[in-house]
Amino acid sequence: MLLIPCPWCGERDEPEFHHGGEAHIERPLEPDQLTDEEWAEYMFMRTNPKGVFLERWVHQSGCRRWFNLARNTATNEIIGAYKMGEKPPTSTIANKQKTATVSNKKPKGVR
Amino acid sequence: MKKYSIFSLARNAFKFHQDWEKAWRSPEPKKNYDAIIVGGGGHGLATAYYLAKEHGITNVAVIEKGWLGGGNTGRNTTIIRSNYLWDESARMYEKSLQLYEGLSQDLNYNIMLSQRGVLNLAHNLQDIRELKRRVNAIKLNGIDSEFLTPEQIKSIVPMINISPSIRYPVLGASIQRRGGVARHDAVAWGYARAADARGVDIIQQCEVTGIIRDGGRVTGVETTRGVINAPKVAIVTAGHSSVLAAMADVRLPISSFPLQAMVTEPVKPILNSVVMSNAVHCYISQSDKGELVLGAGIDGYNSYTQRGSLHIVEEQLAAVCLLFPIFSRLRIMRKWGGIVDTCPDASPIVSKTHVDGLYINGGWGTGGFKGTPASGWTFAHTIARDEPHALNAPFTLDRFTSGSLIDEHGAAAVAH
Numbered sequence: 046m047l048l049i050p051c052p053w054c055g056e057r058d059e060p061e062f063h064h065g066g067e068a069h070i071e072r073p074l075e076p077d078q079l080t081d082e083e084w085a086e087y088m089f090m091r092t093n094p095k096g097v098f099l100e101r102w103v104h105q106s107g108c109r110r111w112f113n114l115a116r117n118t119a120t121n122e123i124i125g126a127y128k129m130g131e132k133p134p135t136s137t138i139a140n141k142q143k144t145a146t147v148s149n150k151k152p153k154g155v156r
Numbered sequence: 157m158k159k160y161s162i163f164s165l166a167r168n169a170f171k172f173h174q175d176w177e178k179a180w181r182s183p184e185p186k187k188n189y190d191a192i193i194v195g196g197g198g199h200g201l202a203t204a205y206y207l208a209k210e211h212g213i214t215n216v217a218v219i220e221k222g223w224l225g226g227g228n229t230g231r232n233t234t235i236i237r238s239n240y241l242w243d244e245s246a247r248m249y250e251k252s253l254q255l256y257e258g259l260s261q262d263l264n265y266n267i268m269l270s271q272r273g274v275l276n277l278a279h280n281l282q283d284i285r286e287l288k289r290r291v292n293a294i295k296l297n298g299i300d301s302e303f304l305t306p307e308q309i310k311s312i313v314p315m316i317n318i319s320p321s322i323r324y325p326v327l328g329a330s331i332q333r334r335g336g337v338a339r340h341d342a343v344a345w346g347y348a349r350a351a352d353a354r355g356v357d358i359i360q361q362c363e364v365t366g367i368i369r370d371g372g373r374v375t376g377v378e379t380t381r382g383v384i385n386a387p388k389v390a391i392v393t394a395g396h397s398s399v400l401a402a403m404a405d406v407r408l409p410i411s412s413f414p415l416q417a418m419v420t421e422p423v424k425p426i427l428n429s430v431v432m433s434n435a436v437h438c439y440i441s442q443s444d445k446g447e448l449v450l451g452a453g454i455d456g457y458n459s460y461t462q463r464g465s466l467h468i469v470e471e472q473l474a475a476v477c478l479l480f481p482i483f484s485r486l487r488i489m490r491k492w493g494g495i496v497d498t499c500p501d502a503s504p505i506v507s508k509t510h511v512d513g514l515y516i517n518g519g520w521g522t523g524g525f526k527g528t529p530a531s532g533w534t535f536a537h538t539i540a541r542d543e544p545h546a547l548n549a550p551f552t553l554d555r556f557t558s559g560s561l562i563d564e565h566g567a568a569a570v571a572h
Binding site: 046047059060063064066067081082084085086088089090091092093094095098100116118119120121 | 396398399402407408409410411412456457458459460461465466467500556557558559
C-alpha cells in the first residue's frame with residue numbers, strides 16, 4: 046500500500062486517495078482548430094513511462110483536493126508531491142534518477 | 157519434433173523418462189531474420205506459430221527478455237470466454253475460443269482446456285436487464301449464451317449463496333457453457349514447441365534494448381546479445397507495450413496497471429465452473445490441482461512493479477466470502493501481480509504503426525489470455541500481408557484518431 050504525502054494533510058494511506066492519471070496534460074485553448082491527430086494526442090495518448098511519472102491524485106476521503114505526485118512506476122518510490130499549478134520538482138527527480146541508476150537499491154516508498 | 161502420444165509415453169516410461177527430447181531448441185540468434193517477434197509470451201509464440209503454419213514464414217525469431225510465458229501468460233487466472241457485447245469483440249474472441257477448442261490436437265500438446273461454463277452474476281434489477289440484453293446480443297452473433305435463475309445457478313454451483321437476505325443477493329446469471337479454463341503454461345509451451353518444430357528460433361534471456369530504423373523503416377533490433385536484423389519487427393510485450401513502442405517513437409494510448417491474483421490451498425473438487433461477478437467484483441474457479449484461483453480488479457495507479465496493494469485483495473476476498481461463505485475457511489497460499497496494459501476503450505490494439513515494418517499487439521487489458529490464439533492468428537496475418545485481417549481491422553491504432561472506438565468498458569460483463 047502506498048503512503049501518499051498530501052500537500053495539505055500530510056502522509057495518508059492510499060485508500061483515502063483516487064488516482065487521476067497523467068499530470069500536465071493541457072486542455073486545448075482553441076479546440077475548433079485541432080486536427081484529429083491532435084485530438085487523439087490530447088484525449089488518448091499517454092506517456093506511461095517505466096520510471097518517474099508525474100501524475101494527479103485527489104485526496105478523496107480527506108481534504109478532497111487535487112494535487113500532483115512524482116512517483117517512480119518501476120519501484121513505486123514517491124519522490125514528492127506538489128500543488129496544482131506548481132512546477133514538478135525536477136532537481137529532486139534528476140537526483141533520484143541518478144542514484145537509482147547507480148545503486149539500484151530496493152524501493153523505499155512501498156510500505 | 158517427436159509426436160506426443162500414448163505410445164511415446166509408454167516408450168519413455170520404460171526409459172524412466174530420462175530420454176524425452178527437449179520441447180524446443182535454444183539456438184544462438186542469427187544475424188538476419190525475415191521477422192522478429194519481441195516477447196515470448198502466449199501471444200508472441202502464437203504469432204510465431206501462425207506465421208509459420210498459415211503464412212509459411214519460418215525464418216522468424218522470438219526474442220524474450222526472461223523465460224517463456226513468465227509474464228502475464230503465467231500470471232493470469234486462465235479464464236476463456238467469448239461472451240462480448242460488441243460485434244467486433246465477439247468475432248475476435250469467438251475466433252479465439254474456436255481455435256482453443258482444437259488447439260490441443262493442432263499443437264499436439266495438451267493445453268487442458270476445460271469447457272466447464274462461465275457464469276456472470278446479476279445482483280440487482282439493472283444487472284438483470286443488462287445481462288439479458290447481453291445474452292440476446294451474444295446469441296445474435298451466433299455465440300452460446302443463456303440466462304439462469306438463482307435456482308438454476310444453484311443447481312450448477314451448489315456452494316453458492318443464493319439467500320435473498322445477503323448484502324448483494326444473487327438474482328440471476330448469464331452462462332456461456334463453452335467458456336472455461338485452460339492451463340496457461342501449456343498454451344505458451346505448446347505454441348513454443350510447435351513453432352520451434354516449424355523452424356522458428358526461440359531466444360530466451362535476450363532483452364531488446366532498441367529498435368533500429370532507417371528513415372521511416374524498421375531494420376532490426378538492438379539486444380543484450382547484439383544487433384539482429386529483420387525487415388519486420390513485431391512488438392508483443394504486454395506489460396511493457398509503451399516502453400517498447402517508445403523505442404521507435406510510437407505513442408500509444410496505453411496505461412499500465414498492476415492486476416493481482418491469488419490461489420488458496422488445494423481442496424477436493426468443490427467448484428465445477430467459473431463464477432464471475434461485476435457488482436461485488438471477483439472471479440473464481442478451481443484448478444485441476446484443487447486450488448481456488450481468484451482475481452478481481454486492477455490497482456488504480458500506473459505501475460510496473462508486478463505487485464499491488466492489500467486493500468484491493470481485501471475487497472475481492474470479501475466478495476468471494478459473500479458468494480461462498482464456506483471459502484472463508486480457506487487460506488491463501490500465493491498472491492502475485494502482473495502488469496496489464498489497458499486502452500481507454502478496454503479493447504486491444506493489433507495493428508500496423510506509422511513506422512514501416514513495425515507492428516504492435518498489446519493493450520489487451522485484463523483479458524489477454526482468452527484472446528491468445530486469435531491474437532496470434534490475426535497478428536501473423538497482419539505481419540505477413542502487411543495489412544490487417546478482417547477480424548482485427550477494427551482493432552487498429554488509428555481508431556483513436558478516427559474515433560471508432562470499441563467501447564467494451566462496462567460492456568464486457570466484468571470490468572475489463
